[in-house]
Amino acid sequence: MTDWNAMSDAEFRKEVHQFFETEYPEELRHLPHRPKFAEIEHWHRKLHAKGWVAPAWPAEYGGMGLNAAKLLIFYEEQQRGGVNRGRDMGVQMVGPLIIKFGTQKQKDYWLPRILSCEDIWCQGYSEPGAGSDLANLRTRAEFDGDDFVINGQKIWTTMAHDATHIFMLVRTDPNAPKKQQGISFLLAPMDQPGVDVRTITTLSGETEFCEVFFDNARTPRENLVGELNKGWSMAKALLSFERIFIGSPGLAQNALGQLESFARGRGAFDDPVFRDRFAQAALDVEDHAALYARFADQLRRGETLGADVSMLKIWVTECFQRITELMIEAAGPDGGTVGPLQVGNVNVDVLASFYKARPTTIYGGSNEIQRNILSKAVLGLPD
Amino acid sequence: MLSSDQEDLRLLRESARTLFERAGGSGRARKLRDASGGWDSDMIGELAGAGVFGVTVPEANGGLGMGLAAGGVIAEEVGRVIAPEPVVLTIGLSLGLLRRLRPDHPKMEQLINGETNLAVAWQERGPGGAPADATCRYVDGKLTGNKAWVVGAAGSHGFLVVAEGGAGPVLVLTEATAAGLSVDKRVQADGSSLGELSFSGTPAEQLAEGSAVQDALTEAISDATALAAAELVGLSQRAFEITLDYIKTREQFDKPIGSFQVIQHRAVDLNVMLEVAQACVREVLAQMDCETVPKIRARLASRAKARAVTAAKKITRDAIQLHGAVGYTDEFEIGLYLNRALVLSAWLGDDAYHRRIWLDAREEEGAAQ
Ligand SMILES: Cc1cc2nc3c(=O)[nH]c(=O)nc-3n(C[C@H](O)[C@H](O)[C@H](O)COP(=O)(O)OP(=O)(O)OC[C@H]3O[C@@H](n4cnc5c(N)ncnc54)[C@H](O)[C@@H]3O)c2cc1C
Numbered sequence: 073m074t075d076w077n078a079m080s081d082a083e084f085r086k087e088v089h090q091f092f093e094t095e096y097p098e099e100l101r102h103l104p105h106r107p108k109f110a111e112i113e114h115w116h117r118k119l120h121a122k123g124w125v126a127p128a129w130p131a132e133y134g135g136m137g138l139n140a141a142k143l144l145i146f147y148e149e150q151q152r153g154g155v156n157r158g159r160d161m162g163v164q165m166v167g168p169l170i171i172k173f174g175t176q177k178q179k180d181y182w183l184p185r186i187l188s189c190e191d192i193w194c195q196g197y198s199e200p201g202a203g204s205d206l207a208n209l210r211t212r213a214e215f216d217g218d219d220f221v222i223n224g225q226k227i228w229t230t231m232a233h234d235a236t237h238i239f240m241l242v243r244t245d246p247n248a249p250k251k252q253q254g255i256s257f258l259l260a261p262m263d264q265p266g267v268d269v270r271t272i273t274t275l276s277g278e279t280e281f282c283e284v285f286f287d288n289a290r291t292p293r294e295n296l297v298g299e300l301n302k303g304w305s306m307a308k309a310l311l312s313f314e315r316i317f318i319g320s321p322g323l324a325q326n327a328l329g330q331l332e333s334f335a336r337g338r339g340a341f342d343d344p345v346f347r348d349r350f351a352q353a354a355l356d357v358e359d360h361a362a363l364y365a366r367f368a369d370q371l372r373r374g375e376t377l378g379a380d381v382s383m384l385k386i387w388v389t390e391c392f393q394r395i396t397e398l399m400i401e402a403a404g405p406d407g408g409t410v411g412p413l414q415v416g417n418v419n420v421d422v423l424a425s426f427y428k429a430r431p432t433t434i435y436g437g438s439n440e441i442q443r444n445i446l447s448k449a450v451l452g453l454p455d
Numbered sequence: 456m457l458s459s460d461q462e463d464l465r466l467l468r469e470s471a472r473t474l475f476e477r478a479g480g481s482g483r484a485r486k487l488r489d490a491s492g493g494w495d496s497d498m499i500g501e502l503a504g505a506g507v508f509g510v511t512v513p514e515a516n517g518g519l520g521m522g523l524a525a526g527g528v529i530a531e532e533v534g535r536v537i538a539p540e541p542v543v544l545t546i547g548l549s550l551g552l553l554r555r556l557r558p559d560h561p562k563m564e565q566l567i568n569g570e571t572n573l574a575v576a577w578q579e580r581g582p583g584g585a586p587a588d589a590t591c592r593y594v595d596g597k598l599t600g601n602k603a604w605v606v607g608a609a610g611s612h613g614f615l616v617v618a619e620g621g622a623g624p625v626l627v628l629t630e631a632t633a634a635g636l637s638v639d640k641r642v643q644a645d646g647s648s649l650g651e652l653s654f655s656g657t658p659a660e661q662l663a664e665g666s667a668v669q670d671a672l673t674e675a676i677s678d679a680t681a682l683a684a685a686e687l688v689g690l691s692q693r694a695f696e697i698t699l700d701y702i703k704t705r706e707q708f709d710k711p712i713g714s715f716q717v718i719q720h721r722a723v724d725l726n727v728m729l730e731v732a733q734a735c736v737r738e739v740l741a742q743m744d745c746e747t748v749p750k751i752r753a754r755l756a757s758r759a760k761a762r763a764v765t766a767a768k769k770i771t772r773d774a775i776q777l778h779g780a781v782g783y784t785d786e787f788e789i790g791l792y793l794n795r796a797l798v799l800s801a802w803l804g805d806d807a808y809h810r811r812i813w814l815d816a817r818e819e820e821g822a823a824q
Pocket residue numbers: 194195196197198200202203204205227228229230231281431434435436437438439440441444705707708712715717718776777778779780781783
């Protein structure tokens with residue numbers, strides 16, 4: 073097995089770049105929408121055969137075992153090449169949690185299935201009354217023999233209509249003294265009579281998230297991960313991981329690349345005002361990467377990240393939004409046009425990028441919530 | 456002049472609002488989008504009945520003679536309910552051109568009565584995709600060439616086309632069904648479409664020629680630009696109201712989210728932004744009614760559009776943020792406002808474009824003094 077971490081950064085980057093350049097199917101580059109699994113299955117097979125599905129997982133579980141610096145390079149190249157992340161909720165979210173808190177049996181069973189995409193996961197946290205205030209969740213799970221019986225509703229569940237399993241936070245002790253207590257982390261199969269999935273159309277007309285209704289749905293007791301009623305702190309541990317992922321430069325870098333080729337094709341670089349705005353955006357991205365590297369170094373040294381990691385997400389998502397707004401500006405009279413816009417021999421879907429950038433400041437803990445965290449936990453401002 | 460009569464404007468606003476609300480508000484816009492992406496011809500008739508299309512046409516030519524300030528009142532109401540009907544297109548561009556060049560033409564009356572809709576085609580797309588110099592020609596009664604970004608192309612009965620004639624520009628009229636005309640529809644964020652027209656020996660009637668055509672086009676574009684700004688102000692106002700209602704009622708952490716100070720300050724900032732935009736656009740429209748120098752009118756229109764686009768973008772985008780995930784759904788009303796704002800912002804130049812134009816004009820005027 074290759075020890076990627078032993079390679080120089082430059083060597084590693086070359087290797088990754090090469091693979092994405094030659095092996096990634098051209099028709100899937102810079103996909104403007106979230107694909108269903110079937111659409112990217114052949115690519116996933118290649119990635120799986122190469123052993124590159126889970127770059128961050130330890131090698132013993134079938135991951136690449138990349139350290140933070142290499143991971144950064146991997147994601148950078150992935151984004152730059154317009155390589156779709158695929159259906160990676162299993163790899164990015166539930167896998168790390170099982171690795172950290174799961175039993176040996178759970179690891180042996182679930183992890184290989186995540187890698188092969190035999191199971192495709194969706195994230196069932198949010199509910200109609202539990203968005204920013206996630207601890208307010210009401211979906212119940214009660215013991216019944218060897219099973220949990222689940223009742224309630226999840227919402228905004230990304231790609232639930234194309235998932236086989238859901239990992240969820242459920243209330244297992246409604247009488248706990250605090251909202252954060254009495255919550256457990258459960259895995260459940262979607263293909264059963266008690267689970268009803270309804271898609272929700274986004275404002276760009278895509279169906280990428282869903283409502284999921286549970287009406288006496290069942291999942292075996294052994295699908296509880298970690299301790300009963302201790303799901304909240306586990307999920308929070310995962311969230312800080314999600315925040316560095318969400319705070320990584322990829323999306324903004326990719327958008328910047330698209331902005332540049334589009335604006336060059338349209339002649340916008342002749343305009344000094346546009347040049348200044350572009351330079352601002354480019355420096356925002358580059359300088360963010362410097363801050364990101366600081367956090368990545370911390371991880372490399374084996375330290376855990378503090379609440380200050382939230383600043384990455386704030387910066388990069390807002391920067392991503394500005395870049396896509398600049399794309400619309402560069403599109404001029406085409407700025408309201410749906411679908412790819414042709415410039416020379418490239419196509420850039422300006423509106424798709426714009427739409428993709430909007431919810432990044434809402435999901436993964438909204439930017440207002442991140443600012444609340446920073447002001448309290450980092451700056452120590454009083455309540 | 457009537458346009459300065461605040462009471463008339465108030466009555467006009469009331470009747471336009473009632474008409475649109477009775478027809479179903481923004482829900483009507485959604486239905487039309489889902490049905491076809493077009494507009495409703497019954498609504499066109501009702502608007503015509505209320506005198507909407509002829510609002511800026513002099514009384515002698517069959518209009519109400521109320522000026523752009525009144526046109527702006529109507530455009531704001533159109534924006535509030537994101538009505539897809541070609542109101543600003545007709546008042547500002549089609550009638551804006553005809554009333555200046557051919558007030559005698561029978562299409563004038565038909566436009567005012569809502570019996571016909573004409574789209575206006577003057578811009579062309581260059582090879583890189585960006586706007587380019589015009590090359591579409593009109594020779595021996597026939598058009599040959601292309602026109603781009605034609606608003607209302609899908610539902611119109613005909614086109615007013617600015618083309619190169621033998622001796623300078625001409626304004627010609629061609630029917631939508633004319634031979635050798637093809638219309639390629641580009642779907643827009645709000646479900647409407649822009650037409651890319653291509654003419655190959657398409658028969659057309661010449662309406663006017665010479666420098667008067669360019670002058671009238673400049674003036675009509677100024678009018679339409681300022682009216683589009685008013686439409687954006689109305690849109691922003693309604694988007695803000697919807698958001699304000701939402702943050703008062705949505706609860707998280709056992710409180711309405713509007714009780715969090717950061718949300719309160721955001722709402723206040725949006726409100727200030729809105730009020731500034733409304734004051735600017737209304738002032739501009741009133742000034743344009745009294746101003747006769749085309750360059751100054753163009754500068755004023757740029758001021759209005761620059762401000763209105765800035766406000767509409769900020770307000771609709773922040774509105775989505777303040778709604779959270781529901782704001783990102785199609786089902787919720789607020790997304791329709793974001794999408795409509797995208798389209799109206801791109802039409803006739805966005806804020807960055809108009810700030811440049813405004814500054815150029817200002818410096819040119821300064822140098823001339
Ligand atoms: C595209 C998309 C995909 C998603 N995918 C998933 C998924 O797969 N699984 C899942 O479980 N969830 C998912 N979500 C849900 C996401 O996690 C929630 O949208 C998010 O937690 C915010 O909750 P909310 O939408 O209910 O907004 P609300 O919590 O109602 O917030 C509305 C507004 O109020 C602000 N606000 C709330 N509380 C405060 C406060 N205390 N101080 C200041 N401001 C505040 C928010 O920042 C926001 O601007 C997704 C959302 C989106 C948009």
